[in-house]
Amino acid sequence: MHSQLSPGVTQIATSKRDNAFLIDGDDGLTLIDVGWSKAPEALLDTIAALGRKPSDIRRVILTHAHPDHVQGAAELRRHTGAHILIHDADRAWLEAGRVPAEGRSGTIGRLIDHLPKLHWTPTTADGTVSDGEVVEGSDGLRVIHTPGHSPGHIVLLHEPSKTILMGDAAFNRGKLAIGPAALAADPDLRPGSLARIPQNLNAVGFAHGAPLTGSGAHSFQEFLQQFRSES
Numbered sequence: 001m002h003s004q005l006s007p008g009v010t011q012i013a014t015s016k017r018d019n020a021f022l023i024d025g026d027d028g029l030t031l032i033d034v035g036w037s038k039a040p041e042a043l044l045d046t047i048a049a050l051g052r053k054p055s056d057i058r059r060v061i062l063t064h065a066h067p068d069h070v071q072g073a074a075e076l077r078r079h080t081g082a083h084i085l086i087h088d089a090d091r092a093w094l095e096a097g098r099v100p101a102e103g104r105s106g107t108i109g110r111l112i113d114h115l116p117k118l119h120w121t122p123t124t125a126d127g128t129v130s131d132g133e134v135v136e137g138s139d140g141l142r143v144i145h146t147p148g149h150s151p152g153h154i155v156l157l158h159e160p161s162k163t164i165l166m167g168d169a170a171f172n173r174g175k176l177a178i179g180p181a182a183l184a185a186d187p188d189l190r191p192g193s194l195a196r197i198p199q200n201l202n203a204v205g206f207a208h209g210a211p212l213t214g215s216g217a218h219s220f221q222e223f224l225q226q227f228r229s230e231s
């Protein structure tokens, strides 16, 4: 299932609980996150429904190296030839095929990472992205480093449409939330990271939860306000 979130930005459900985003740019398509191992099938079906071909996906930007975002990445690259990009601080996790013990601040988090279901094929990154960079060929996707959930977590601002793609920096499952601290690497860094997100947004996409536009985008900015005053 897919829907247009804003001009040039398509949201794709890769499972009932997970979303990826497709950006139509000046050099083909850029995919934000992949999903679990079954996600490539959903993504390739959507590409076909949009009248595009797999090789139109030129690059995949991963918001962070958690299994629900990266497990399908190696397979998707085989089908598309896309380059996989990630922030340097999460690169070792992507390449190791699992989240290390220091990647979760709480016991529950560390326990779940022992489950083979939460591991993935070790995946070499083709390159890294860093704070402030506009990703080449993406037609205006700016990287904002938002550490906390993971050390190399990023959100992406699609500048032409003023759309922010939040990854797991915030969730919108029923209500806006910052997510469980135990699953985050360094939960105390999260408020300062959210405070760095620019204002005047037209649309907000979440890896988990419903997107916000119009007055919803306004409520999101009010949600961010509390972190601006905390940090």
Ligand SMILES: [Zn+2]
Pocket: 064, 066, 149, 168
């Ligand atoms: Zn995550």
Ligand SMILES: [Zn+2]
Pocket: 066, 068, 069, 167, 168, 207, 208
């Ligand atoms: Zn996630």
